[in-house]
Amino acid sequence: MTYTYRHPRPSVTTDVLVFSIRERRLHVLLIQRGVDPFAGQWAIPGGFLRMDEDLADCAARELKEETGLDELAGLPLTQFRTYGAVDRDPRGRVISVAFLTLVPSDHLTVRGMSDASAAAWFAFDTLPPLAFDHAQILEDGRAHLADLVNPSISDSASVVFDLLPEAFSLSDAQNVFEILRGEALDKRNFRKWFDATWPLVETGETTTGPGRPAALYRRDTTGRD
């Protein structure tokens, strides 16, 4: 079966940056390419758009196929930029619509599937060489992520709660913000701001481990977002 057109057409793909926090560091999910071009190299998961699916659906499907990550139900895919340099793909003209998302470190069992020979998490600051223009995409996506959780820019900073367990300590919350924004925050100022922005209720439980136990909190959902 072939498809014939009167004018040449580029291919269209979607790529998805899946960010997560593992061992207190920002990680991103990559796949190892099983086929040429760039066979064996690491790349952002993604693939070709089907004619009957929306862009975001394509992104979600490819992610599932290549990494097994399915739990995206609920977690939003944010479109952040489209890449279309003439020579970005040696196979020909390929336009790629890039998305990003954030997943909690729970549903994270990934496996290589289909034309990806492997899928794995990489710490963002020790990335392997990447296929195509994926290093650039990753850099742009990283900046977009930082903006997304910067309350003075975005107003959707509450996505961090998707990364936190039901009950969390204020240090946990601060860690998440620091990692996503990529900068250290003052403890007292953070607590003041965090508690003022999203009302919290103490669960009564505490953490154990070295150092003073931390009180655990839950979001006070008697209000809104």
Place this chain on the structure above:
Amino acid sequence: MTYTYRHPRPSVTTDVLVFSIRERRLHVLLIQRGVDPFAGQWAIPGGFLRMDEDLADCAARELKEETGLDELAGLPLTQFRTYGAVDRDPRGRVISVAFLTLVPSDHLTVRGMSDASAAAWFAFDTLPPLAFDHAQILEDGRAHLADLVNPSISDSASVVFDLLPEAFSLSDAQNVFEILRGEALDKRNFRKWFDATWPLVETGETTTGPGRPAALYRRDTTGRD
């Protein structure tokens, strides 16, 4: 000449929102479609991507072809979103990468050309019915524009100087900000902020017309951006 592929491919287009200020109101440049679908309806200028041009080049070329607007040299095209709903174009699957730009009201002589039967400026708050999903694109682009000139979000608010003449009054500047952001600003607070943000020098000239003459200023370019 035809082009044959093993898998179906969508078409890729770019669309460009050209904003300007005319008679103290935000305007946008639209074209009247000369061919079906939506022949006779108004639409955002744009068109099909060629295989040898980058996305932004395509946007600039189509704009020139359809509206005669050429002076884009220097004025940045900002990519803000890509549209790809399955049914957004009755001709088939079309993915559209949307850009926006702002032009001063000087280089504004537009003419209908090629497959656009006419090009014209419309006040943003009295738009005609639009083809495709262009009403949605316009709405998104409008929001993006407002963010772009909101200094607490964007840091590229200095684009307003592209819309102002060399010598301008503080009221002129305030008008531009009010129109682009879509909200009224306090005169004294605006002047304080504007002058503190971009050092100005008085030219010594003044405006004439009804009311007290306004002093004209020029940006003090002994500094940076």
Place this chain on the structure above:
DNA sequence: TCAAAATTGTGTATATATTACACTATAATG
């Protein structure tokens, strides 16, 4: 020519948000 209309220009006080900063409390570890 003068009253009205239109527009420019000007300062202060208040509220809110942001930043800086250092020590005590409580547990685990060895």
Place this chain on the structure above:
DNA sequence: CATTATAGTGTAATATATACACAATTTTGA
């Protein structure tokens, strides 16, 4: 029981944002 690790706490200074009203200068038209 000393050390190490982490949690928890408040205040002052600064910067930013907001609110607000009237005098000055010109054109216009009665």
